[in-house]
Amino acid sequence: xxxxxxxxxxxxxxxxxxxxxxxxxxxxxxxxxxxxxxxxxxxxxxxxxxxxxxxxxxxxxxxxxxxxxxxxxxxxxxxxxxxxxxxxxxxxxxxxxxxxxxxxxxxxxxxxxxxxxxxxxxxxxxxxxxxxxxxxxxxxxxxxxxxxxxxxxxxxxxxxxxxxxxxxxxxxxxxxxxxxxxxxxxxxxxxxxxxxxxxxxxxxxxxxxxxxxxxxxxxxxxxxxxxxxxxxxxxxxxxxxxxxxxxxxxxxxxxxxxxxxxxxxxxxxxxxxxxxxxxxxxxxxxxxxxxxxxxxxxxxxxxxxxxxxxxxxxxxxxxxxxxxxxxxxxxxxxxxxxxxxxxxxxxxxxxxxxxxxxxxxxxxxxxxxxxxxxxxxxxxxxxxxxxxxxxxxxxxxxxxxxxxxxxxxxxxxxxxxxxxxxxxxxxxxxxxxxxxxxxxxxxxxxxxxxxxxxxxxxxxxxxxxxxxxxxxxxxxxxxxxxxxxxxxxxxxxxxxxxxxxxxxxxxxxxxxxxxxxxxxxxxxxxxxxxxxxxxxxxxxxxxxxxxxxxxx
RNA sequence: GCGCCUGUAGCUCAAUUGGAUAGAGCAUCUGCCUUCGGAGCAGAGGGUUGCAGGUUCAAGUCCUGCCAGGCGCGCCA
Numbered sequence: 304x305x306x307x308x309x310x311x312x313x314x315x316x317x318x319x320x321x322x323x324x325x326x327x328x329x330x331x332x333x334x335x336x337x338x339x340x341x342x343x344x345x346x347x348x349x350x351x352x353x354x355x356x357x358x359x360x361x362x363x364x365x366x367x368x369x370x371x372x373x374x375x376x377x378x379x380x381x382x383x384x385x386x387x388x389x390x391x392x393x394x395x396x397x398x399x400x401x402x403x404x405x406x407x408x409x410x411x412x413x414x415x416x417x418x419x420x421x422x423x424x425x426x427x428x429x430x431x432x433x434x435x436x437x438x439x440x441x442x443x444x445x446x447x448x449x450x451x452x453x454x455x456x457x458x459x460x461x462x463x464x465x466x467x468x469x470x471x472x473x474x475x476x477x478x479x480x481x482x483x484x485x486x487x488x489x490x491x492x493x494x495x496x497x498x499x500x501x502x503x504x505x506x507x508x509x510x511x512x513x514x515x516x517x518x519x520x521x522x523x524x525x526x527x528x529x530x531x532x533x534x535x536x537x538x539x540x541x542x543x544x545x546x547x548x549x550x551x552x553x554x555x556x557x558x559x560x561x562x563x564x565x566x567x568x569x570x571x572x573x574x575x576x577x578x579x580x581x582x583x584x585x586x587x588x589x590x591x592x593x594x595x596x597x598x599x600x601x602x603x604x605x606x607x608x609x610x611x612x613x614x615x616x617x618x619x620x621x622x623x624x625x626x627x628x629x630x631x632x633x634x635x636x637x638x639x640x641x642x643x644x645x646x647x648x649x650x651x652x653x654x655x656x657x658x659x660x661x662x663x664x665x666x667x668x669x670x671x672x673x674x675x676x677x678x679x680x681x682x683x684x685x686x687x688x689x690x691x692x693x694x695x696x697x698x699x700x701x702x703x704x705x706x707x708x709x710x711x712x713x714x715x716x717x718x719x720x721x722x723x724x725x726x727x728x729x730x731x732x733x734x735x736x737x738x739x740x741x742x743x744x745x746x747x748x749x750x751x752x753x754x755x756x757x758x759x760x761x762x763x764x765x766x767x768x769x770x771x772x773x774x775x776x777x778x779x780x781x782x783x784x785x786x787x788x789x790x791x792x793x794x795x796x797x798x799x800x801x802x803x804x805x806x807x808x809x810x811x812x813x814x815x816x817x818x819x820x821x822x823x824x825x826x827x828x829x830x831x832x833x834x835x836x837x838x839x840x841x842x843x844x845x846x847x848x849x850x851x852x853x854x855x
Numbered sequence: 856g857c858g859c860c861u862g863u864a865g866c867u868c869a870a871u872u873g874g875a876u877a878g879a880g881c882a883u884c885u886g887c888c889u890u891c892g893g894a895g896c897a898g899a900g901g902g903u904u905g906c907a908g909g910u911u912c913a914a915g916u917c918c919u920g921c922c923a924g925g926c927g928c929g930c931c932a
Contacts, residue, residue, distance in 0.1 A: 753891055811896065819891050
């Protein structure tokens with residue numbers, strides 16, 4: 304529908320330009336969108352304002368010419384009415400027959416309604432969570448998981464080829480720290496004193512892992528090995544155990560990854576040296592003070608960065624560059640990373656590295672998912688990683704439920720910090736926004752069951768003429784465009800917000816109008832509208848990873 | 856000190872990226888159940904968008920300067 308209006312608008316502008324003897328302006332940008340206030344119409348454009356500079360005419364005059372052109376089309380015009388308001392905005396009201404046809408399309412498309420080919424040709428790797436396997440997932444990771452996964456689902460629905468990926472830091476200093484922590488606990492449990500590493504991991508789960516090693520490996524068998532071998536074994540065992548834990552949390556949260564990309568394999572394949580070679584060949588590496596540097600300032604970073612220390616060791620950046628080169632080499636033409644806020648200073652240097660490797664800057668998206676503060680009885684819940692006593696993601700979803708947890712995590716723009724009200728999330732009542740959506744879905748499901756009549760697309764949709772009905776249809780019509788916006792801006796919260804609107808429109812419609820009534824034709828039309836609403840709610844909730852109950 | 860982010864109703868947040876009278880939820884108050892699910896609906900109050908300038912047809916949004924808060928600033932990961 305929108306595209307038809309767009310076409311007509313373009314033709315009108317062309318004719319206007321011709322009559323003024325002006326060139327058709329090439330880089331003209333303008334909006335054609337549903338207005339904030341729906342009383343203005345179904346679609347609204349600011350094109351006259353944009354044209355007025357170029358054509359040196361008053362916006363109102365331009366608007367009049369365009370409206371006249373469209374009105375001359377008569378029956379061929381896709382709009383029923385065009386109006387000028389606010390000094391030059393043009394508001395269009397669509398033909399209601401088109402709105403009715405929309406319901407039939409939704410009915411026909413079913414689960415596919417909302418999908419588009421907007422992202423056609425985009426092969427996108429989405430990297431998120433990527434928590435170090437040195438401890439359980441925290442609620443910070445949980446939010447990244449919910450946001451990242453929802454985004455993957457949305458990107459997929461809008462036609463992107465999507466590859467969710469988890470970067471597994473299974474090498475480097477933190478790994479050896481983990482290994483030595485487990486080793487120390489292992490010995491401790493056997494009554495042997497081994498000094499606990501400074502900055503080691505002190506959580507109880509380390510002791511748990513040590514305990515399982517003792518149980519599985521016949522008590523003290525590790526003691527027979529040379530110590531470095533035993534420590535290495537502890538490390539490997541611990542990573543496996545941690546990842547099993549992490550993966551089971553992710554599965555419970557309905558978060559899917561295609562690939563766990565191991566940092567260790569980068570070293571094994573010589574990928575780090577390879578990546579540095581690529582940079583060296585392009586002239587972005589130099590030596591200074593005995594270290595090897597990457598000239599990231601060529602790409603807007605505020606200082607150059609060391610990639611290989613004077614000791615010969617790599618910095619964290621080096622394998623990361625190699626990892627991102629591998630994304631490039633694996634053929635992805637778009638890259639999305641979600642990181643925690645502690646990494647935000649790291650963005651410029653990695654972006655610089657990606658550009659140096661040849662990624663076009665517009666294909667690189669590195670977003671920050673801000674922290675979550677839990678509230679219980681109005682008080683923030685203290686979290687401290689140092690003491691080893693933190694609220695894990697598991698504790699959270701077991702207490703609040705996966706549906707509420709996922710919804711709360713995604714309902715706000717990800718780059719603003721989130722207050723998570725535990726009491727509210729657990730409440731099975733009107734205040735809880737998750738239930739508001741799910742209730743709407745359940746209500747429709749039960750209604751359709753009650754109606755005892757199959758929903759058919761053959762209905763006289765002109766009968767749906769009340770304000771509440773038209774508002775609802777209009778709301779449903781925006782689903783595909785809304786998903787495209789969420790994709791383009793990489794902001795899943797838009798979907799959460801939109802679904803609340805859908806539910807509100809439906810509840811209003813439901814309380815104003817009796818759906819099953821004596822008028823058979825009207826009943827048919829309203830049932831089709833109800834079913835279309837259910838389809839949008841179902842598809843939308845599915846994209847957020849939230850269940851769609853038939854009854855509650 | 857330098858850099859980045861944030862500041863919108865009592866609270867938590869929106870505002871289609873420069874568009875029309877700044878909107879939702881919660882909280883407060885007032886109404887609505889003999890009929891399809893009241894986990895719902897209708898209505899009311901609540902704002903100098905941190906402050907002061909500037910840019911233009913149009914500024915919560917852009918530019919400058921202040922004020923307040925958060926984060927980052929290793930040959931750490």
